[in-house]
Amino acid sequence: MAAVVSVGFSSAAFAQSSVTFYGIVDPDIVYVSNAQTNKAGGVLHGAHQYSMQDASSSAYVGSRFGLRGSEDLGGGIKAIFTLENGFNAANGVLGQGGALFGRQAFVGLANESIGTITAGRQYSSFVDYLFPLSSVNLWGGFITAHPDDVDNLGLTVRQNNTVKYTSPTWNGFSADVMYSFGGVPGSISTDQVISAGAGYSVGPLRIGIGYLSAYDPNVSMWGSQPNGGGAAVNNIGSLGSATTPQKNPVIAGYASANREEVFGGGASYTFGHAAVGFIYTNTRFIGLGSDAGPNPLGYVGSAVFSTIELNTSWRFTNALSVGASYSYTSTSGPKANKAHYNQVNAGVHYNLSRRTDVYTVVAYQRAAGVDSLGQSAVASVNGMTPSATNQQFVATIGLAHRF
Template sequence: MLKKLAPAALLVPCLSAHAQSSVTLYGIIDIGINYLNNAQTAKTATGFKGGHQWAVMDGGTGGIQGSRWGLKGAEDLGGGMKAIFVLENGFSANNGTLGQGGAEFGRQAWVGISADKYGKVTLGRQYDEVVDFYAPLLAAPQWGGYMTEHPSDLDNASNTRRINNSIKYTSPTIAGFTMAGLYSLGGVAGSFGTNRIWSVGAGYANGPLSIGAGYLNAANPNTSFYGSNPNAGPATSNNLGAVGSPTSPQSNPIYAGYASAKSLQIAAVAASYAIGPTTLGLAYSNTRFQDLGSSSGPNPFGYRGTAYFHNVEANAKWQVTPALLLGAALDYTKGVGANGHDGAKYELASVGADYFLSKRTDVYTIAVYEHASGTDSLNQPAVATITGMTPSTTNNQVAVRVGIRHKF
């Protein structure tokens, strides 16, 4: 017994010496059953066959939140300063595989210094400022999840892509106002600007009003941004789908054809206002694939110039009781294609209900309908493509999910 207790006793001085430090283990498991109609199956000479699809899917592909576990910590350095870190792993709850292309800590991995008066500086794999300030005011992170997100998460509001090799500054919050900036070094010898990414943003929250705005600029996005997950890309001439997903050339017809863009620019702003138990929100984003035809990626359709998307979302949520939340949203996306093409249009309507069994466990349901028209980035008639789901064989698609989420 004494031999067993002795090693534990040796730990006591160490724990006392670090009494001002803390490390927290946390996580989320989100899993559910998804139904999808008109899902593409086998390809024939005349196109894709379609069918109904039932699947058990992780929260990261249709649920409210992707499953994850993480460690976060802080050490008091004195004088209002702390050393801080986050390591966050994403995984699929239905099969146990790693998320984010197989990265061990693919969601976040950073360390830095914070000061009460001056804000914080962090380095590592981090979120951009569109995600930090614009995204929280959308339907998706509040109650709708990934499949209510803008088509193929074209403005990265659902954080499909993180920023590697980044340095980030976040100001303290003063009178409800916060600002931040991020810079990612490309790391290419002799070419400082190649693969670099920078982002800025600001937010304001005071009483019932919240406002958030963010901007992202990525050079050579096919590799620097869309290739930021280990197995995600970059896109090649044989797999244009790698821009959105590595699974198949048809996996992301919304903007996979724009892999040759020399730069990607996303500008976004959103606001919400609470009236009693009801919160109303409005958001706009502009996503631009500029200087198409560069050597950054394949260009099988010979695109030149700029292709871009306007996106407008209106959302509402109603806290019916402390345990029951209802939500609804409408989203409209208008694409302007390269080479004089009109581009595609996507109209999305979604509703959801979330019931909390406890502070840490809830059950929910989400229903989404999407209609597509026009010509997509692969120079073909646009089909409905609900984010995270298999594209439709037609210009209409419906998805329904019933899920459960537990936080620890």
């Protein structure tokens, strides 16, 4: 026993560990040209809206703080962890439905030669490789995501109960796979989520592809926060009422899907002070009419969303940069549900220091056709209250400080 104890103290003396505290504080002032107020008398009503917004799906990046740590276990192996919280800087309320560490919460083991395995609440492999190529990540924030964040590149949802393996990087190539346990007795597939992704990054070129398959997405994907409900509740969105606005009308009608399947690919290239990028995603809500969620409109079959995004940015000086992007989303669903959405975004950032910048980001969206709620499609910029018409303009100005 004495020998074992002495070896333990010796190992502890040589182990190297570190913990980093980090975060962003980013309240922003937001203007929305048309925000729904209600659906009184079966007619949508809307008005101009001015607000200070900084919830988990704010106009720009959303405030958060986190702890990231590692411990050297010897033999080239490290124990790692991340705990990341989202909060509203305007009123101090927790984000992500009230979860203490709703953005990320995982622990794992890492080895440079073998790879990394982690377990907990994490982003999907699809997000790992497509999000870095998006205007949301590069300069635009959440309002530049695709309508109602149909492909989750705006980071609206995370996956609970996951195990993920990430490979080492070989000559610029890397990959990871993720599995989220549904945890339903007697059924392996119920509420499970599977995802895989791969990428290549060398010099100015970056390429990424990703895939995700979620069974019972109304529960496994969109109900994965403390304020989420079960299959009896529409966790994706709302049809609105005489006193409340709609929520996520682009996709809210498809809560009864048995499965959500997303595939995407993209690339970016940097030359000098400029960068250009391209993303394509395809999202399918399959098996409508299942018991995974409410189906008041009686849908059966599938709904398909195809989105393309072109983005660019230019750094004029070390302090000043601008960005612009365009996305087009076409949809085909049950009955007469066919719609399309055009969105144009632009942003300007001025760095006051390495950690603090002031910015303005704007987004304009125009919709046409019939959306998931069986109505004339309304514009719905991600993270905002949807419009009462087919057009919506959003402008935000803010000060972001990183620590």
